[in-house]
Amino acid sequence: MKIVMRNLKIAGALLAAMLLVLLIVPDPATFPSWPQERTQRARIVAEAPPAPPQSDPGGSGLARRVVEPSPAPTPVPVSPAPSGGSQAVQSPPAGPAQDTAADNDGRTFLRPVAATATSFEAEGMTVRLRGLQPIGAQARCASGGATVPCGAQARTALRGWLRGRSIRCDVPPESSAGQTLDARCTLGGEDVAAWLVRQGWAKPQPGSPYQAEAEAAQRAQRGLWRLGEATD
Secondary structure, eight states: OHHHHHHHHHHHHHHHHHHHHHHHSOOGGGSOOHHHHHHHHHHHHHHSOOOOOOOOTTOOSSSOOOOOOOOOOOOOOOOOOOTTSSOOOOOOOOOOOOOGGGSTTOEEESSOEEEETTEEEETTEEEEETTBOOOOTTOEEEETTEEEOHHHHHHHHHHHHHTTOOEEEOOOTTOOTTOEEEEOEEETTEEHHHHHHHHTSOOBOTTOTTHHHHHHHHHHTOTHHHHOOEEO
16 A cells, blocks of 8 residues: 555646746747758858859949050150250251253343244343254254254243243343353253153264253153254
8 A cells, every 4th residue: 555655746847847847948839940941041142043144334443344444655755855954846858959051150042032043032032052053043964865854943941941930040141131051950850851861853972961861861762863864
């Protein structure tokens, strides 16, 4: 009987202890679920693809921007200023030497008229082109058994080239009407005598500077070289 009573007491004590535990320990269903939610959010973030880099239009520097460097400007050499304090001004390079017929000691003739193939008249003066053999306007040349007025043809060639244009000659400025002068003349910068010899309408005197032009006209049989020797 005593043993039964002791067992009952032990059983009652155990039952009371279990009831006490049930009263003290809360229900697990009421526990917060934040650890599980945090784990799920971390897994979703880990599985998501990385976002593309964004530009930084505001220039805050948070996003990386690739900027190509601009080329450095080429340094411009600067000439040092002279010791006097004023900047030196360089004069333009000198051009080609002017023709001697256009110097201050020359003279311009307006509307010259060819008197022969080697001379012209203007302002009451007669100017003969220096370095040429004179050929009269009445000279004739033998060509193919006949004679042709080669002097008149040569004069016509000079008149057609002049066409009343101004001509510059290296004659003394004080020259007056009634004089006959030997001169070197230019038209538009070209030597008139050289043009006549090159076209074959005049022949140079010995030692004149127009030998090369005469040889070229003779090889091409131009002008007087084609018509034959001129005779007055």
